[in-house]
Amino acid sequence: MPSHTESRGSLAIVGLGPGRTEYITPRALKAVAGADYVIGNALYLEPLEQIIKGKQVIRSSMGKEVERAQQAIDLAHEHRVAIVSGGDAGVYGMASIVLEVLEHSGDEIEVEIIPGVTAANAAASRVGSPLSGDFAVISLSDLLTPLDVIEARLDAVFSVGIPVVLYNPKSRGRPHNFALAIEHARKHLEPTTPVAIVKNALRDEEEQIITTLGEIEKSEQAVDMHTTVIIGGRESRIWRMKDNVKGIITPRGYHHKYVY
Numbered sequence: 659m660p661s662h663t664e665s666r667g668s669l670a671i672v673g674l675g676p677g678r679t680e681y682i683t684p685r686a687l688k689a690v691a692g693a694d695y696v697i698g699n700a701l702y703l704e705p706l707e708q709i710i711k712g713k714q715v716i717r718s719s720m721g722k723e724v725e726r727a728q729q730a731i732d733l734a735h736e737h738r739v740a741i742v743s744g745g746d747a748g749v750y751g752m753a754s755i756v757l758e759v760l761e762h763s764g765d766e767i768e769v770e771i772i773p774g775v776t777a778a779n780a781a782a783s784r785v786g787s788p789l790s791g792d793f794a795v796i797s798l799s800d801l802l803t804p805l806d807v808i809e810a811r812l813d814a815v816f817s818v819g820i821p822v823v824l825y826n827p828k829s830r831g832r833p834h835n836f837a838l839a840i841e842h843a844r845k846h847l848e849p850t851t852p853v854a855i856v857k858n859a860l861r862d863e864e865e866q867i868i869t870t871l872g873e874i875e876k877s878e879q880a881v882d883m884h885t886t887v888i889i890g891g892r893e894s895r896i897w898r899m900k901d902n903v904k905g906i907i908t909p910r911g912y913h914h915k916y917v918y
């Protein structure tokens with residue numbers, strides 16, 4: 659591969675948010691609208707059908723991320739390229755692999771990383787304020803991280819009692835990782851700890867379940883790869899309006915300082 663020093667193109671690494679187009683930032687939309695080539699997973703490109711009409715669209719599938727990153731970089735020497743991820747591209751998305759491949763190539767191209775609303779933020783917004791202060795995010799996918807490392811991280815974050823957001827909670831290839839995560843949570847947290855299961859947050863067919871760590875098995879069948887699970891921390895509690903369960907509140911601690 660020749661090394662290009664001068665480049666006429668550009669590469670935008672774009673986070674498209676959780677799904678519905680109204681949750682895409684104007685900057686992300688502008689980058690996609692201004693691109694000659696749009697590269698991404700078919701699922702994420704679907705809501706953008708109108709905007710990407712007439713462009714060169716490269717639909718990619720899971721497991722081809724390295725090839726996709728290389729292709730984006732090759733094209734970005736001469737063309738305006740947008741490579742898209744759901745949520746934020748820097749959170750279990752394409753940003754790191756694109757930057758690593760670019761770094762390895764020694765090429766110089768114009769790169770912009772455009773942030774998006776993550777699944778953690780989207781899911782949390784549908785169930786109150788469960789992540790009000792410190793929290794942790796752990797993916798249960800062991801495709802790129804060994805399971806023993808994931809388990810060590812789960813144990814560590816649950817032990818300090820902060821809310822934990824579980825990404826990639828379950829799939830056909832690894833149906834047991836979710837049960838393992840629950841086991842680790844139960845070592846450190848009370849059975850009354852609130853848990854939110856949010857499926858398709860800010861997308862069609864959205865679903866939310868509020869339960870507790872002690873009763874989560876009753877709702878486990880709802881957990882799949884379109885789901886983000888939030889396990890509350892030591893301070894988290896169920897949020898009610900009248901007698902209805904609305905979600906989870908994790909107090910930030912104002913009650914220690916103020917009377918309200």
Ligand code: SAH
Nearest residue numbers: 676745746749777825826858859883885886
């Ligand atoms: N880059 C993305 C995460 C990709 S990993 C981000 O920043 O959000 C894929 C996982 O994200 C899914 O298995 C699921 O756990 C979560 N996820 C993505 N979109 C979601 C949505 N709309 N609702 C609930 N969970 C979602």
